[in-house]
Amino acid sequence: MAGKRKTNPAGSSNELRGDVLRVLGVLKVATADQIQRIERPHLSFRHTGKPTPSERKTARTAAHCGALSDLRKHGQSENGGRTKQAETLRNLTLKGLEAAAKALERPMTEMGGTARGTGSSGGTHAMAVNETIIAMLRPKPDLKLLTGEPAEAQAAARAVAGASPGIGTIASYATEIPLPANGTWSAPGKGGAQADIVLTAPQHGVPLLFIEVDNCHETAEELAAKLEKYARFFRRKAKDTDGREKPLWRTRWAVTDAGPDHPYPPVLIVFNHIGARDPNRTVVRLAELTRHLWKGEWDPDGYHCYDQKIPIVATGLRNLRQHGPAGPAFRRFGRPGQQTLLDAIGNPRLDAARARQRAQIKANQEEYQAQLREIRERHAEREARRPACTGCGAKLSDARWKAAQATDWDTPKDTRPHLCDTCSPQAAATEERTAEEQGHREHAAVADAQEADRHQRPEPLPDWAERRHFLRFTRRPVCTQCGAAFTDERWQAVERTGLDVLPQETRPHLCGNCDQWYKVDGEQSWPHMDPLPRQEERDQERDQEQAVPERKPTGWFSRLRR
Structure with a gap:
């Protein structure tokens, strides 16, 4: 503890000294009260039991005053005079500026000067700049650090914490650029x-x-000249590291243009009404003098285009403290009424037009997606109805399906609607081969039938058979015993009916040889029986019977017979 006291006699912590370095690194010159309000706003609601405001301020700034004392001992800060309210101004030395650059994580080339000598005249403008930054920040107290404080202090702290928010942190700001x-x-x-x-x-x-702070000491013409310098700076171009020429300010600050136009960065003018000039009149005159710098062109889509124009906004420090950046405390040149900071430096009509375009695009996309879903559903339904090839199982193509369903009179009917484009030619070739083979088989069968018919066709009848009106056998008979065909003599013999001169054959189903064998077999089997009468004997008996004359009947029966 003794070692720490020797290094930092006031007993300040690293956090407190870091608060001082960060604030003074940005503001360049400030009071202990301003440092405390920015970095430790909850201390403003402590020590409420002190009888006078001076004692309360001394109590709540004691910690940062100790940090300033220790930094002054290390040669990093110094007292830079007093304000008109008799508050001590603090600023950094060159050594302290280097320490602040490390605390803010900025290059030393962007830290600016030490602002030594600013407090010689009371630092009125510097204090207005600091109050503007505090009004833009609107630091919020940590309510957890006020648990033991009176109810009135906690209620006031909750009111501040619940107010409209500020913009950025202390590291988001830079001064005297x-x-x-x-x-x-x-x-x-x-x-x-x-x-x-x-x-x-x-x-x-x-x-x-960019923010300009005016204590109402400058005329409208002086402010207009300053804005002209802004315009000159915005129009200046330089080559960037990629070798391309671009506006000089874009080589230091990265800003993305989200709209169709390319406006210059906005400029906010904050009037601190402590001078003799009326800010309301100054604003009107300044707007007229700088019309060529801020006036945009009307677009048929319902917004103004501010290409290569400077959005100029004006407000008062008192309104800024009261409403904050999120309140209606800002007036944009060329627009009626008060707006929030974001609306004033932006283009609400353009945002509305973009919102309408996005809504229209979204509606179009939804309609397109609905159409796609309907198309997919119809396609899926159609694919479900699409027939499959019975040969390979593949789905039929559109052309094949259409050809298979053709019903026009002038369109030939597809003989294979159940086959795809690949299987149909194969089936046609198979059918052609099958038909060809069938034709060959039929031709062979016809030839075989003709050959068989030629063999089975009856031979021409003999002359004696053609002279007969009735034939027992219309074709040459075949022996039932041996299967041999009859000779002409045997055929003629078996055709006798008994009315001829020769008697009828007793065995017409046998050929001549088989008939002789039949006779021989009979005589050998029954030798005791008389042999069959010979043909000559039968012929003689028949001749004798024919030689006997027929006896004519007499009487009345003969008349009936005739």
Whole structure:
């Protein structure tokens, strides 16, 4: 503990000294009260039991005053005079500025100067700049650190914590930034401007904002000349690291244009009414003088286009403290009424037009998706009805399906509607081969039938058979015993009916040889029986019977017979 006291006699902590370095690194010059209100706003609601405001301020700033005392011992800060309210102004030395650059994580080239000598005249403008930054920040107290405080203090702290939010952190701000119309960033030439405050808080919708603070000492013409310098700076171009030429301010600050136009960064003018001039009249005159810098062109889609124009916004420090950046405390040149900061530096009509376009695009996309879903459903339904090839199982193509369903009179009917384009030719070839084979088989069968018919066709009848009207056998008979065909003599013999001169054959189903064998077999089997009468004997008996004359009947029966 003794070692720490020797290093930091006031007993300040690293956190408190870091608070001082960060604030003074941005503001360049400030009071202990301002440092405390920015970094430890909850201390403003402590020590409420002190009888006077002076004692309460001394109590709540004691910790940061100790940190300033320790930094002064280390040669990093110094007292820079007093304000008109007799508050001590604190600023950093060059050594402290280097420490602040590390605390803010900024390059030393962007830290600016030490603002030594600012307090010699009371630092009125610097205090207005600081109060503007505090009004833009609107620091919120940590209610957990006020648990043991009186109810009135906690209620006041809750009211502040529940008010409209600010923009950015202390690291989002920078002061006394040169805007060279010629020269370089570190050595700007004449004719350039110097921004009182530069705000970069893209996380809160403010990618880049230049702020000018006026204590109502400057005329409208002087402010217009300063805005002309801003315009010169915005129009200046330089080559970037990629070798392409672009506006100089874009080489230091990254800003993305989200719209069809390319406006310059907005400029906010904050009037602190402590001078003799009326800010209301100054604003009207300034708007007229700078109309060519901020006036946009009307677009048929319902918004103004501010391409290569400077959005100029004006407000009062008192209104800014009361409403904050999220309140209606800002007036945009060329627009009626008061707006929030984001609306004032933006383009609400353009945002509305984009919202309508996005809504229309979304509606079109939804309609398109609905059409796609309907098409997919119809396609799925059609695919479900699409027949499959019975040969390979593949789905039929559209052309094949259409050809298979053709019902026009002039369209030939497909003989194989159940087959695909691949299987149909194969089936046709198979059918052709089958038909060809069938034709060959039929031709062979016809030839075989003709050959068989030729063999089975009866031979021409003999002359004696053609002279007969009735034939027992219309074709040459075959022996039932041996299967041999009859000879002409045997055929003629078996055709006798008994009415001829020769008697009828007793065995007409046998050929001549088999008939002789039949006779021989009979005589050998029954030798005791008389042999069959011979043909000559039968013929003689028949001749004798024919030689006997027929006896004619007599009497009346003969008449009936005739």
